[in-house]
Amino acid sequence: MERRTVLKALIAGAAAALAPNTVRAARFSSTLRYLRPPGALAEEDFLARCINCGQCGEVCPNRCIKYFGLENGLGSLDTPYIIPREKGCILCMKCGDVCPTGAIQPVAREAGAILDGVKMGHARVDESLCLSFQGKTCGVCYRACPLPDIAITVGRLEQPHVTDKCVGCGLCERSCIQMPQAIRVIPDRG
Amino acid sequence: MTGQRHKPFFLWRHLNKLRWVSLSIVFAMLVALPFLHLYQTYVAAHAYDLLSPPEARIYDVMEALTQPFVSDPAEDLDAVKGNTWSGTFWGLKLSDPLAALGQMAAGRTLYWPFLVTALIPVVLTALFGRFFCGWICPATFIYELNGNFASWLRWAGFKPGNRHFDKRIKYGVLALGVIGSAMTGSVVVAAVYPPAIIGREIYYVIALGGFGAGMVFFLATLGFDLLVARRGFCRYLCPGGALYALLGRYRVVRIRRIVENCNDCAKCNAICEFGLDPLGDGFGQECNNCSACIAVCPTDALTFTIRPTDIPAQGPGHLGWRYRREAEARVQGGQPAREDKAA
Numbered sequence: 001m002e003r004r005t006v007l008k009a010l011i012a013g014a015a016a017a018l019a020p021n022t023v024r025a026a027r028f029s030s031t032l033r034y035l036r037p038p039g040a041l042a043e044e045d046f047l048a049r050c051i052n053c054g055q056c057g058e059v060c061p062n063r064c065i066k067y068f069g070l071e072n073g074l075g076s077l078d079t080p081y082i083i084p085r086e087k088g089c090i091l092c093m094k095c096g097d098v099c100p101t102g103a104i105q106p107v108a109r110e111a112g113a114i115l116d117g118v119k120m121g122h123a124r125v126d127e128s129l130c131l132s133f134q135g136k137t138c139g140v141c142y143r144a145c146p147l148p149d150i151a152i153t154v155g156r157l158e159q160p161h162v163t164d165k166c167v168g169c170g171l172c173e174r175s176c177i178q179m180p181q182a183i184r185v186i187p188d189r190g
Numbered sequence: 191m192t193g194q195r196h197k198p199f200f201l202w203r204h205l206n207k208l209r210w211v212s213l214s215i216v217f218a219m220l221v222a223l224p225f226l227h228l229y230q231t232y233v234a235a236h237a238y239d240l241l242s243p244p245e246a247r248i249y250d251v252m253e254a255l256t257q258p259f260v261s262d263p264a265e266d267l268d269a270v271k272g273n274t275w276s277g278t279f280w281g282l283k284l285s286d287p288l289a290a291l292g293q294m295a296a297g298r299t300l301y302w303p304f305l306v307t308a309l310i311p312v313v314l315t316a317l318f319g320r321f322f323c324g325w326i327c328p329a330t331f332i333y334e335l336n337g338n339f340a341s342w343l344r345w346a347g348f349k350p351g352n353r354h355f356d357k358r359i360k361y362g363v364l365a366l367g368v369i370g371s372a373m374t375g376s377v378v379v380a381a382v383y384p385p386a387i388i389g390r391e392i393y394y395v396i397a398l399g400g401f402g403a404g405m406v407f408f409l410a411t412l413g414f415d416l417l418v419a420r421r422g423f424c425r426y427l428c429p430g431g432a433l434y435a436l437l438g439r440y441r442v443v444r445i446r447r448i449v450e451n452c453n454d455c456a457k458c459n460a461i462c463e464f465g466l467d468p469l470g471d472g473f474g475q476e477c478n479n480c481s482a483c484i485a486v487c488p489t490d491a492l493t494f495t496i497r498p499t500d501i502p503a504q505g506p507g508h509l510g511w512r513y514r515r516e517a518e519a520r521v522q523g524g525q526p527a528r529e530d531k532a533a
Contacts, residue, residue, distance in 0.1 A: 047376040048297035051289045053276035054390045058227050059268055061234035067394065069402045075376040077403065078390055094268065100276045100283045101293060101304040
């Protein structure tokens with residue numbers, strides 16, 4: 001009888017495997033602005049790989065990795081996320097080393113590897129909110145950036161300009177002294 | 191009866207205590223790891239002077255506990271991470287076979303670097319059966335304490351539920367979990383698997399200061415065990431237990447009854463958490479080798495053996511009245527006066 005149950009499961013699993021992918025793709029759009037940990041696969045592959053073991057958060061020295069409840073849908077239950085305004089990623093890359101499933105790919109902790117392997121998002125400056133664009137020299141985001149002059153350059157009055165090398169760690173958004181923040185990371189979850 | 195009585199190895203009846211030690215250590219580790227993680231983050235931030243008094247207390251205690259073993263807490267304590275669902279021990283990654291199965295279904299691909307992390311548990315299960323359920327599972331720790339609580343309730347006059355269902359339901363839950371993982375494209379079976387839930391939720395409560403949906407689910411299973419069926423979730427619903435039972439169907443190490451020593455007292459059937467029938471030689475794939483029946487047996491009639499299948503039913507125990515009556519009938523050469531049909 002167990003054998004029959006298992007066979008049924010296999011058949012049903014095969015049926016599910018043949019379901020059109022368009023139905024699945026609709027499930028991976030989200031209205032929440034959150035980042036996946038650095039080195040994470042594109043959202044659909046990430047969800048398929050992640051087994052919700054929680055080791056990425058447990059190894060994060062900055063405690064920036066938190067876990068979804070049901071607010072982002074059942075598929076995201078207990079998967080890791082980062083809200084950059086609460087706490088940015090310091091790009092220590094420990095989560096990729098500890099991840100058993102490769103949902104977060106291991107990336108070496110050096111500028112070249114990080115620039116190649118990490119794409120959490122991209123920072124965008126709102127010039128109407130940014131102090132430096134209002135004539136008050138600030139430059140805090142530039143100083144918070146782990147890749148200064150690569151990901152952010154500053155011009156007159158320390159006005160920040162984000163380059164396309166930005167990996168989206170969120171430390172600039174975390175550090176912005178404006179409320180609401182003048183620089184924020186637009187997630188790139190693939 | 192006549193002839194030499196085979197005595198089981200004397201330590202077997204103390205294994206149940208060792209099992210409790212094992213369960214306690216696993217659970218204690220799950221509680222300690224989040225605190226160690228907090229300590230690591232405080233160290234990494236060089237923030238001792240900024241800690242609140244409770245945080246400073248965590249720092250001091252964890253520092254005292256780990257100082258003899260580590261020189262650089264922020265790095266060295268990374269050696270042990272995770273939980274029974276998937277964990278890292280000094281570079282060795284181990285995962286629950288259900289995690290491997292659910293991930294295979296969700297991703298519809300075979301990702302070997304992850305699948306090999308489930309290899310050691312699968313081999314151990316093939317040898318020892320559902321041993322994870324009895325010896326390691328952090329949910330078992332709580333469920334068995336919950337069962338003791340139910341005993342106290344019964345003593346106090348309340349009636350905990352003791353309904354019985356079909357043990358095969360859990361294979362359906364396993365199938366549903368795998369299908370659900372394949373359909374949603376994420377490992378949703380982890381959401382209904384108590385040990386995975388416990389591992390996560392302890393971390394959430396200690397390190398993140400709140401609990402998630404899993405805690406509600408787990409409390410519901412505790413209520414189910416208490417009010418509806420003794421050890422009901424593990425017996426009838428657990429998808430991981432189902433997978434372990436299937437993997438351990440032809441386990442090599444199993445418990446058997448020594449019929450010459452048995453007096454049919456049925457304490458083994460009463461103590462068995464999984465509602466099995468040691469008295470009738472009915473262990474099957476469900477037995478988790480917890481050895482509670484060996485510990486409770488008053489006549490040393492249960493022992494471990496090495497064979498891939500159960501011994502077929504051996505009839506009544508030779509120290510019991512039923513066997514004696516049958517023997518007398520045989521001696522007199524006729525049929526027993528009253529054939530007792532009761533099994």
